Amino acid sequence: MKTLDRIKSITTPFVFGVAFIALWEGAVKGFDLKPYFLAAPSKIIEQFFNNTARIWEATAVSGGNALVGLIVGTILGIAMSFILSRFRFLSQLVTPLAISLNAIPIFVLVAVLNNMYSITSEIPRRFMVTLVVYFVVLVNVARGLTQVSSIQVELMRSYAASEFAILRKVRVPNAVPYLFTALKVAAPASVITAFVSEYFGGLQNGLGSRITSNIANSKNAAAWAYVLGACLLGLAFYTVSIILENLTRRGQSK
Amino acid sequence: MSAAANISAVEVNGASKIFNSGTANQVDALLDVNLTIAPGEFVSLIGPSGCGKSTLLRLIANLLEPTQGEISVNGKTSAQARLDQDYGMAFQQAGLFDWRTVSKNIELPLELKGWDKKKRESRAAEMLDLVKLQDFGNMYPWQLSGGMQQRVAIARALAAHPPLLLMDEPFGALDEMTREYMQGELLRICAETSTTVVFVTHSIPEAVYLSNRVVVMSPRPGRILEIISVNLGSKRSELTRAADGFFKSITAVREALRGTHAQHVASTAIRGAEDR
Numbered sequence: 024m025k026t027l028d029r030i031k032s033i034t035t036p037f038v039f040g041v042a043f044i045a046l047w048e049g050a051v052k053g054f055d056l057k058p059y060f061l062a063a064p065s066k067i068i069e070q071f072f073n074n075t076a077r078i079w080e081a082t083a084v085s086g087g088n089a090l091v092g093l094i095v096g097t098i099l100g101i102a103m104s105f106i107l108s109r110f111r112f113l114s115q116l117v118t119p120l121a122i123s124l125n126a127i128p129i130f131v132l133v134a135v136l137n138n139m140y141s142i143t144s145e146i147p148r149r150f151m152v153t154l155v156v157y158f159v160v161l162v163n164v165a166r167g168l169t170q171v172s173s174i175q176v177e178l179m180r181s182y183a184a185s186e187f188a189i190l191r192k193v194r195v196p197n198a199v200p201y202l203f204t205a206l207k208v209a210a211p212a213s214v215i216t217a218f219v220s221e222y223f224g225g226l227q228n229g230l231g232s233r234i235t236s237n238i239a240n241s242k243n244a245a246a247w248a249y250v251l252g253a254c255l256l257g258l259a260f261y262t263v264s265i266i267l268e269n270l271t272r273r274g275q276s277k
Numbered sequence: 278m279s280a281a282a283n284i285s286a287v288e289v290n291g292a293s294k295i296f297n298s299g300t301a302n303q304v305d306a307l308l309d310v311n312l313t314i315a316p317g318e319f320v321s322l323i324g325p326s327g328c329g330k331s332t333l334l335r336l337i338a339n340l341l342e343p344t345q346g347e348i349s350v351n352g353k354t355s356a357q358a359r360l361d362q363d364y365g366m367a368f369q370q371a372g373l374f375d376w377r378t379v380s381k382n383i384e385l386p387l388e389l390k391g392w393d394k395k396k397r398e399s400r401a402a403e404m405l406d407l408v409k410l411q412d413f414g415n416m417y418p419w420q421l422s423g424g425m426q427q428r429v430a431i432a433r434a435l436a437a438h439p440p441l442l443l444m445d446e447p448f449g450a451l452d453e454m455t456r457e458y459m460q461g462e463l464l465r466i467c468a469e470t471s472t473t474v475v476f477v478t479h480s481i482p483e484a485v486y487l488s489n490r491v492v493v494m495s496p497r498p499g500r501i502l503e504i505i506s507v508n509l510g511s512k513r514s515e516l517t518r519a520a521d522g523f524f525k526s527i528t529a530v531r532e533a534l535r536g537t538h539a540q541h542v543a544s545t546a547i548r549g550a551e552d553r
Contacts, residue, residue: 175374181340182362183359183361
């Protein structure tokens with residue numbers, strides 16, 4: 024019964040996906056839609072396999088920017104959350120700011136950053152990804168460090184445990200699932216930010232800029248092929264974050 | 278050496294506790310409490326909600342400081358007793374650490390004492406034996422039932438072999454059958470380890486079944502109204518629950534509580550009338 028459910032949970036979306044693409048292909052062929060209006064999936068796949076080397080190159084650039092930003096942002100976010108959890112007054116100062124920044128699309132700042140650096144620099148894009156990741160990680164990990172069970176803290180105090188011991192044995196382990204929740208949000212967000220940052224000028228070497236330039240040249244199918252590459256990159260980031268989470272979760276229930 | 282035998286397990290002298298003193302939110306939780314508990318004794322604290330019984334337990338544990346009065350544990354100040362881990366503690370929620378196995382949960386107080394791994398592991402195995410969970414050491418807390426989790430919490434509280442066990446409604450969240458089983462287990466464990474116990478509870482039968490003495494407390498500000506000795510002998514079994522002495526003690530505790538409860542209800546009724 025259970026395996027049947029599992030097979031169903033995989034086949035249902037798969038069948039739906041295939042049907043959707045077939046419908047798309049059929050619509051383009053049936054209504055004779057022009058390529059500049061909507062490219063047929065078969066043409067997109069063709070473009071994708073004809074340009075794998077170039078798509079891979081662009082993916083490496085965008086993916087590299089996303090990865091650098093993701094790593095730096097995560098490290099900074101974790102570091103800051105430790106500082107905030109230690110000094111309550113700082114937390115009261117920074118947390119509302121961080122939460123409100125999380126709610127607005129701050130990546131538009133990249134236009135300003137582009138002005139500050141040379142036109143050939145990847146720094147504005149990486150900086151932008153770092154900023155987006157930083158706040159997501161900061162808010163979540165700080166929550167994990169502070170929202171610990173009061174009984175567990177009382178218990179630790181009854182063992183005459185130092186603040187450092189409470190941090191190490193209660194707060195940090197408690198924050199680990201929060202970190203991975205943050206990464207599951209931050210990983211796709213880092214990819215999105217890396218693409219969108221490319222729309223605001225700068226080097227024309229990433230997936231985002233390739234998509235815009237191909238559209239500008241009416242090479243719609245090629246643009247879609249780059250979109251496909253972008254989807255795969257986003258999926259790869261998300262999958263890795265889930266694998267990491269499962270590796271650290273061990274026997275835990277949550 | 279004979280002097281050591283005379284040292285009380287717990288001594289509370291004129292302890293009062295006032296929260297938020299001097300503000301609009303001032304709460305007089307405890308007023309002039311005196312209580313002496315002998316080593317090996319099982320003492321329950323019972324009273325209406327908010328009577329300060331948990332506060333008294335936390336004063337003994339040195340998790341709170343008394344506003345007035347003195348508390349000693351094992352002949353030391355309560356602060357020193359906490360630093361020396363002279364007591365173990367268990368709460369209504371087991372408070373186990375999700376990310377640690379059952380064994381690692383039990384080892385936690387020993388880690389903080391700086392015991393080496395071998396010693397910790399052998400003690401954890403010994404404690405698992407004591408609470409009859411030998412086969413569950415490598416499981417995680419969420420894989421156990423509520424009663425089993427509470428047994429792990431007791432094993433953890435006793436892991437360092439403290440002479441004193443402080444319990445705050447530890448069986449409050451368990452169903453009646455599990456609860457009675459756990460009471461029997463607690464008595465067996467305490468007899469085997471000759472541990473002194475201070476036990477906070479809402480349940481009169483539970484207090485009577487477990488205790489040598491039941492401390493009945495008044496509503497806020499919490500005071501000790503009466504201390505009722507329970508003479509059911511040191512060996513208690515399921516038969517105890519049907520014994521005459523058991524019912525007599527239950528009646529005695531109930532009357533002591535009801536006296537205060539009637540007053541409490543009367544006073545709130547008057548207050549309610551004034552509000553109107």
